[in-house]
Amino acid sequence: MLRCMKQREFGKTGLRVSVLGLGAGQVGAESLDDREAGRLLNRALDLGVTLIDTARGYGLSEERVGRHLAGRRDEFVLSTKGGYGVEGVEDWTPGAIRHGIERALRTMRTDRIDLFHLHSCPLGTLRREDLLAELDRAREAGLIRVAAYSGENEALAWVAESGRFGSVETSVNVADQWSLHHVLPEAAARGLGVIAKRPIANAAWQFTERPVGQYAEVYWERLRALRLDPGGLEWDEFALRFSAFAPGVSSAIVGTARVENLERNAAIVERGPLPADLLAQIGAAWTEHGGEWGGEV
């Protein structure tokens, strides 16, 4: 059993997380066999992955994390998201946060959530004192350890400066560097933990035709404009070594439903940051084309 994956401090939260985390969005798909989901989740922990990221909105994901990992709860940092999706309760109200946390605890068969993110709500919602106070109460009651936000752009920038959150989750990849340049320096200076989501740009390089209407479409377009050359590396390695070692990033949560890709990603992060010439190329391409590109939720 390989358990040597590099771990990092998660800001000033007192938690530590592996450089590669597991984005458990794909684990929630009904098309994924439940035994296979269990194999993937357990394999992640066996490989030394100590951050699992899920959400209320990821289909069967929270349920499967509970079913397959409840017995190993002390081995990982559990991240989820909410603010919505509680039966009989209006979204983005204190009740949606409180009952959402209680519901997530039951679903995931645990007595604590390490990171609870407000899931991509706009700035106006984020600033509401009634919602922030409810997060504080959940933290004081020990139901959640860190109040967090998952999102982009001006809302994310406000969160980093607000002093009300302990960590953030944001898009960081070769085709999405807004947060990297505009928020992560401030977040790091203030001791926030930072999770890089969409860290391999949804593997957009794999599409020969524009993936119309798919999540990867914007990144596919950006990659065409950036004209990056991964040198002698495979694209997944090029993309992941960039995001996992980007300044300020604590953990890069690649999403996958496949054990082979999980194992491949674990091997990739062992190779460390990209060489300086590739980083310089990515930086120059971003400067030329990326100035107007915001973060993609």
Ligand SMILES: NC(=O)c1ccc[n+]([C@@H]2O[C@H](COP(=O)([O-])OP(=O)(O)OC[C@H]3O[C@@H](n4cnc5c(N)ncnc54)[C@H](OP(=O)(O)O)[C@@H]3O)[C@@H](O)[C@H]2O)c1
């Ligand atoms: N608003 C939000 O809060 C938000 C938004 C987006 C994402 N997230 C979080 O971030 C996680 C990751 O984001 P994401 O899944 O959108 O993007 P991503 O991690 O950049 O890309 C995931 C895609 O890459 C493929 N893949 C994984 N490893 C690969 C490899 N070595 N080679 C080739 N393809 C590979 C996966 O397919 P296979 O399944 O076939 O491996 C999947 O289609 C999500 O699971 C979720 O936890 C949060």
